[in-house]
Amino acid sequence: MSTFLYKISNKAFRKPWYFIVSWLAIVGLVATLLGINGIHISNEMKIEGTESQRVLDQLSNELPIASGGQGSVVFKASDDQRLDTPERGAAIGKIISEVYHLDYVVNTAELASGANDLNAMMMQNANPDDLPPYGIMIVDGMPLPGVLLSADGTIALFQFQFTDELTAIPQDVKDTIIETVTALEKEEEISVLPSESLLSLEIGIGSGEVIGLIVAAIVLLMTLGSVVAAGLPLLTALLGIAIGVGGAFSISSFIEMTNVSAILGLMIGLAVGIDYCLFIVNRQRRLIFDQGLSAQEAASRATGTAGSAVFFAGLTVIIALCGMLVMGISFLSTMALVAAATVLVNMLLVLTLLPALLGLVGEKICSPKARNKNQLKAANATRIGFSDRWVRGVVKFRWLVIVVVIVILGIAATPILKMDMGIPGAATANLDTAARQSYDAISEGFGEGFNGPLILVAELEDSSSKLTIEHLMGLVMELQSQDNVSQVSPLGINENGNLAIFSLIPDTGPTDIETKELVQQLRELDLQTGGGVTLGVTGFTAVNIDMSVKLGNVFPIYIGIIVILSLIILMLVFRSIVVPIKATLGFLLSILATFGITTAVFQWGWLNDVFGFDTGGPLLSFMPIVTTGILYGLAMDYQVFLVSSMRESYVHGHKGKESIVHGYNQASRVVLGAAVIMVSVFAGFIFTDDIMIKQIGFALTIGIFIDTFLVRMTLVPAVMAIFGEKAWWLPKWLDRILPNLDVEGDKLIAKLDKPNEILRKDQES
Template sequence: MSVLLYRLGRFAYARPWYVIAGWLAAVSAVVGLLAAHPVKLSNEVRIDGTPAQNVIDDLAKSLPDASGGQGMLVFRAPSGARVDGGDGRTALVAAVDAVYRHDHVIDPRTALAAELAKKERSPLLQAQAAVSGGAGRPGGGAPAPLQDNGRPVPGVVVSADGSTALMQFQFDEQTYELPSGTIDSTVQAAERQAERGRLDVLPSASMMEMPEIVGVGEIVGVVVAAIALLVTLGSVVAAGLPLVIALVGVTVGVGGAFTLSTVFEIHSLTAVLALMLGLAVGIDYALFIVNRQRRLILDDGLDAHEAAGRAIGTAGSAVLFAGSTVVIALTGLLVVGITLLSTMALVAAATIAVVVLLALTLLPALLGLVKERVCSAKARRTARQRTAAAHPRATRWGSRLVRHKRSALAAATLIPLVLALPAVSMKLGLPSGASYNPDTAQRQSYEAVDDAFGPGYNGPLMVVARAATGEGPLTPAALASTAADLRDTKGVASVSLAGLNTSGTTAVLSLVPDDGPNDDGTKALVGSVRDTGRQLSQKYGVAIGVTGFTALAIDVSDRLADVLPLYVATVLGLSLVVLLLVFRSVVVPVMATAGFLLSIAATFGITTAVFQWGWMQGLFGLEATAPVVSLLPIIVTGVLYGLAMDYQMFLVTSMREARMHGAGPLDATVSGFARASAVVVAAATIMVSVFAGFVFNAQPMIKQAGFALAAGIVIDAFVIRMTFVPATMALAGERAWWIPAWLDRLLPDLDVEGDKLAQRIPLPATAASQQPAAARKADVNG
């Protein structure tokens, strides 16, 4: 492998414009396709096979109007005024009218007027009469419908104190399928009319356009990464190359996925995940190779052409297999069988594959343009003054770890275990208005509804009722009895009719819980209503199903929690095989996996403490407590495992190479650590900078993903890889490299360290003579 990559690197260096032209063609093709077919992203969290999703799919056929995206607006009167009095009521009625008249909003008043015009009492009116009269619990605190000319305005209720009105309505399509700007223009139409009564208009979290994928925080993260590159490589020219590789990688990888968004659904988090990984991994992989080339030039006296070829042959081999572990970890998500996660995995894995290919082809081509300028004159002067002890700080730290290996190992084990404790109480859910910061309309809308109507109005359940036989219309008496039984269920605040199809065979009831959408009581209520449904089928011949965003969030969380152990086992099994092939050792793969389990547990613990408990949120600009996003554990597990194995690969291959060149087990651990640690620290800093930039994204799901990945890298790189691993290697000694003889014969020799390259194409004599033997030890990572 190393010889093949060496030749590839020399070819690309010698003929840079051939390679560059090929990649420019790929970029041009992606840009051209994006210009011809605008990007279409989704915010829908769809988990096929869950009870709530099945009900939604059935409803799309029997009552399409009820299966579109849901909108919710809160109208709030000035202090001491009422929304349903004087100018406020006039403005409120006008705002509601403006919303119902807006494009893509379903106007229920049209259907109601048609029913009222009929001489015979229609099924819709009969059902309304049957279900009403007990829609809420008795007492003076229940909200009341807004009245206009003596008739209730559909979809609008006013709080008992008159300070707030809540409008719930349906779009004719899911929100992510609406034309760009539809949601914003709907809100603006309401605001223009509400101004006349000095009413505040607060859209809910469901009334949010596509999240901003790249903002100021993300840009700052890339800038910090650029500074880290400059400090590590000491040259503006050298530092710019990894940035170019990362930017081209995300352009081709993420842009290529965008070109397919008209063919299959691309979730916004899919794009963000691929962007985060493409930037971070692209910079890191190019950094390893450029740093290796510079060390060959400065330490071994090679010219830039030969150094580039050998850097691709050695560090490039490590990059290839490190990238393979990331791809394996991501594609392992396919075993979960969830389309949303599968799409995320494939797009992110494809982006990583593109980045690896760029690092092995475009990077040496760019080095061919830069030539000897990759090392500044100052760096060359400094190199001439260097001795064999070129990494004094890293050598001292490594020596300390070896001397105090037991205490270092104990500390590196206990710290993640303590940080993991909050994960015991981790709750999963999907983002709601409570997940946003207080200065956002989504959070203010959530709190206004909570204060004026009760927490359950922020997460109503949709109960779909049909004849149990599947044929014939529902009778008003059966529907009324069904609503009454649901109303008597523990934890239910109110039940009302939300819709009925023209044939009267399918009715939709809006059930408001006592508790909020992410409370344990609401989860228990969903289970109770489903249990009640089995009884209703026998009592009244009515079959019911529970859906809506709240029920879907509960089902999604349960489904993902169930499949997480299977996913973890699959990824660990596959990656253990890859690590066994690379390191030809039993201890190293097991140690790497144990360290990862510690780091992922600590990551879940820290994320739970910050987002769910609210600890130290001020340090991260956060002011919202919410459950951990359901998708997060399984996504972070896959991504973090792949990235953790990157650092394992670059650090331990350096130790193994020193051991293969004659160093004792302890000396190999120290010297390998000393040579690899600086670039691993720089790579981890870059990763953390890129991921942390996404913490400031307004979308809670993206915010949590950025934080969890940044925290995970800090724990894994600095506690596990830089402390746990060398301490374990020192404790194992020679046993760290043990492998059964029969297994050693069966395994192919992948030659990640470049031994075959050194044997077949030795270093030039003039170069080899420039350094003492101790300083000429081969080095994959620099």
């Protein structure tokens, strides 16, 4: 591997424009496809095989008009005035009629076949004390279809249904609905609050990400000491993002793409693209300074040695991400493939385009100022730096260090015992957003349950029979008697008459534990109403609940896959038993502490003002899986770069604890710089408005911080010091079986001892 990468780098350095033009052609192809196909993103996240998805699929076959997505608009009168005055009522009625005549919107009358008669009968027979405080909005003696009015008349809720799933509804249709209803704000001084499902999806890029890039640029400049050297990693990473994420967008019209998938690719692409370039450019400059090599030879050797570590580190990240595919969850698979493809593109850019760019720069990669500074540093080589003092202190007090780190991470992990998973939505949006204001207005006027109605499907086991009005009324009364149920309303019956759908409003909100318990209770309910009726539960709330449950069930499986992969890959890279076990256990400590701190911040609301959100809520259900895959890959990056340096020192004559100290000093600075860059890039996403991106960004930021500074740069050298040379022990039989990957480039260095052998053969070819 090292020899092959050396040859590729040498060619790229000597003939840079071949490689540069090739990559620019790929960028042009991606831009062309993007221009032709456009960008299509959604927030639909469904999981095949769940009960709620099964019921939705059944509805799409039996009653297609009822299987579409739902939208709602809240009308709120100013100064506590009533909405059902003749003037305001007429204005609202006119707007409602216009919405019902838009494409993709279902008229309530078309859906409620037989339901109106049943609702009227129930109203007549109901005890007045049992009726809800709200009711259907009446204008000129006629009910407004789909509109409820609060008890005090100040809030009206307009609920409607689309003909298709929300992801299939063009955004311009939703924008037209919003434009139509918001006309009331000017005409009648009525506040109009569209639901979250109507608002346009935006890719959450803002000033935070720009600040993160600026910090990364500063760290690169401080680490590499040259504007030219610092600019190359940024340029390469941005090009990788353009190809990786742009390529994903270019096919988003054929593959369902969530905005989270794109942001995830952007996060990981920026981070690894900058880091991998940093490792190679730093190695090249060290070879120039320390061994007096030419820029060409130093670039080739750096790619052959540090490039091998980059290759295996990148491969580790890709394998960790692709491990999500075994779960069979489509939207997670898309996320994983987008992120993995972006990592692959960045890795190939670093190993091919970066040497070409270094060829254009030539000897300017090290400025005269940097060369003079290095000579002064060499003259004062006896001076002990911070990294040397730190690692010697860690080695000396290794047992104390191990205990302290484990205790700190253990305490940080304790909130994980109370972790609640779900899909953050309007309930946890910031108070100044339209989605949150709509949610709060609905809760105020009608109760929190109206923000997350459940859709129930009642079907006769005997398909030849038909549901009667009395039968349906019995079902409604039985469902209404269940705990935590506010209201049950029939919505429609299929053409065969053997399947009916109902809307059930819980007393509690869509993310409350009581609502989850209600869904489970309804699915286990043994209906007493005669006729052999089976009951299915679906709707947005039920879909999210099922998604969280399934993701929670597959998470331990994914962790198991990660652990096994970690042991195998690290055993191949380091040819050791102790190092893989130690690295994997350290990662488990990191990930548990990460989830614990994330729970305390986003669920319990600790430091919410600092991180820019108003209300705590459930953690994103797929966040643990996504962040585990990314953090594992990045943690192993630092493990490879740091410990391979220790192994290189051991192989080249430094024995015992001295190999740990020497290897640490050689790699710690660049690992520290890479970690600060990662933290800066990920932290930029914490301050986006999207709560899902915010949670993922925070988890990755705190995870990298913990794993780098507490585990890799503190716990690892302490544990290595306990084992000493035994850390590199490998049974002879296993040593014979395992292939020698030559990550440290020993074979390459041995060949280079023969004058220009590789270069001569390469030039002859």
